[in-house]
Amino acid sequence: MTAPETNTAAGSDPQRNPARRRALTAVAATVAVAGIAYGAYWALVLNHFESTDNAYVQGNVVQLTPQVGGTVVAINADDTDHVKAGQVLVKLDPADAQIALDQAEAQLAQTVREVRTLYANNSTLKAQIALREADLARAQSEVLRAQDDVARRSPLVATGAVGKEEFNHVTSALAASKSGVAAAQSAVIAAREQLTSNQTLTDGIKVDQHPNVLRAAARVREAYLAMKRADLLAPVDGYVAKRSVQLGQRVQAGAPLMSVIALEHVWVEANFKESQLKNLRLGQPVTLEADVYGRHVDYHGVIEGMGAGTGAAFALLPAQNATGNWIKVVQRVPVRISLDPKELVDHPLRVGLSMDVKVDVSKTDGRMLADAARTSAVAQTKVFDQNNSAADEEVRKIINANGGQVGRTDVAARAHGAVPAGAFAISSGAASVAASSAASLATLAAGNASPAVRLK
Template sequence: MSEPLTPRETNTARRRGLTAVAAAVVLAGIAWGGWHWANGRHVETTDNAYVAGNVVQITPQTGGTVVAIGADDTDYVKAGQLLVQLDPADARVALEQAEAQLAQTVREVRTLYANNATLRAQVSLRSADLARAQADAARAQDDVNRRTPLTQSGAVGKEEFQHATAQLTAAKSTVAAAQSAVLAAQEQLAASLTQTEGTSIEQHPSVQRAAARVREAYLAVQRARLVAPLSGHIAKRGVQVGQRVQAGAPLMTLVALDNLWVDANFKESQLQKLRIGQSAELEADVYGTKVTYKGTVTGLGAGTGAAFALLPAQNATGNWIKVVQRVPVRIALDPAQLAEHPLRVGLSMEVKVDTTDQTGKTLADTQRTAPVAATTVFDAQFKAADDEVAQVIAANLGRKTAATRVQ
């Protein structure tokens, strides 16, 4: 058996153990301090971060009865794909009425232009009558002038002179009547020209007004088809076949999962070193540490989350307890990584931002030149409406295509 340690030896062993532990703690502290000085102090972290994206509510522009549903929850749809079909019967009837009104208006305006030619002919005819009356008056005046000296000598009888004078008076009355007829014909032509002058049949205001009604009715027919404004996945479908929906009622939600970002809510004490353009590393709870996303800070919020809450805090009433506020910081994700490892809106993220680069700004000061989001799926509807108007006008002009397309 080994001899028991003496108290002195026990104390020595204890001191050596404590010294080793203390040395290990000191070394760990030095290592942590070195890491913090080199890297840790340049990193701001938060686990109060969530995936965000464009969540588009699909709402009808006109009311109607749902007759078909083209997409369900979790389905992927492309821009322009049919989502919901409303009953277009009423809209088609309105379109037919508007087209008939446009056709009638075009023919009425054509009549106005045709009347101009008739009125011009009337002016020419009245002018010819005036010239003939003036010639007759001049001849009657010559007869009176020749008979006046002969009357004094008795070569021409008084009765004959009075007859010539009466003919002159009648001729002058005829001239006055012809002048009035010419003036009336000119006024009628001027009045008619006020309705047609400076424009063509296709651009006439009455035709334009009727064409606008056709466009409105045509778009109502097209808007009975609710299409996807962008590509994405369907969520929260609540519409059912046979349901009567009103304009603006939410039917389903479309989420573009290929264009997501992260809203990281940092404490107000962490904002001092955060700058736009700084790099970030992100981990999603759904993938754990197996996947690390690369991101970039694209902007800092203009206020705290509490300031924009539905019921903002009323710090001036009652007992006050200070609560550390958080400010949302938007972080853009790498599209390639996002395509390889898809995320969902609302997933939790852990964010680490490298604040070493302090050259960026805390607030954006450049004006955006391009739209945040845009769609072209509705442009075809307006073009089709214009084509429909042009076709109706051309058919009632008596030729295949309208000379001037209605804008």
């Protein structure tokens, strides 16, 4: 071997090159330190967090659907508009509903007057019974007088003091008076039966509680609500999206016309791998980042609940794993994360936005599934209650206008079955008419009655 070859071989051997040996040692030490540092970071930090970027903003997409069919005559909101609960968004033609309401109101007014007549007839029929009983007593007294005439004349016929013709006359009068008693008794029975029949329709209830009035009032409420429902109200505060309704369109009940999204009530649905679920618990704190704002904005929330099944289990076409060729796919379970409402005010989110989620799993003493029922409604609106109250008020006005007096709260209570029978007062007009009729007939009966009737 020559001298140059010897020098080259010596330079390529790391054992004989101190500089290269030191460089390799430094690299190895750096890698070892980095590995130890990463291991320590994983053990102290990363091991206490579960993260995923398979997460999206969810919210309540409230569909605006008509409760009655009709033709669209006005649209008061469009996509991206902010609306308030109770605001009229769409108007339907109310002409047909108004006609039906007018008919129902007229029927209720007529029914109230007819029922008032039933109550007034009770007193009239009672007075008529008294009059018929007076007629019966008078007929009975006529029988007694005729019997006395026959008894006094019968012995005198043989002596000739009383003629045969006169005796036949008093005998015929006795027979006629007996027929009059039978007729008067039949009249009394008929009057009592008529009173019983009329009382069957009115006993135990008042005018506004009568079944006929309640049925007519229910039709008024139905027609009134149908007319008011021609105005489609926003159920909640929010933003309009996906408006599909057009002017002049004939819509049916239940057809979606537009959506209202309440962006102040949104949450995040994070789809974690099944291998990540073992450390997740309800109530664990969560830090989130939205792609729309980047790393400059952090959201904070807590785990509110975990899905009862994987996404594949509820797919439209569930997986068929009982086949010859099978590939295991890691399943994901949706986890619901509630957000801080104050942060949503400063940086609002839209439904469907992507989110990065990091859950602090350092504490795993909580529950994985909820074990208590909710104590309040998940969502609730009261914008339709005013229509029910207005319908009850309309019924009250009609009943009062036609003589069946009822209070403001009474008709609503009766509509919901909250007031017992006998709680309302009969119309003062009907009562006065009945009282005057009864008094007149009673006076007439007393004037025509014999002393036997008064003793009876």
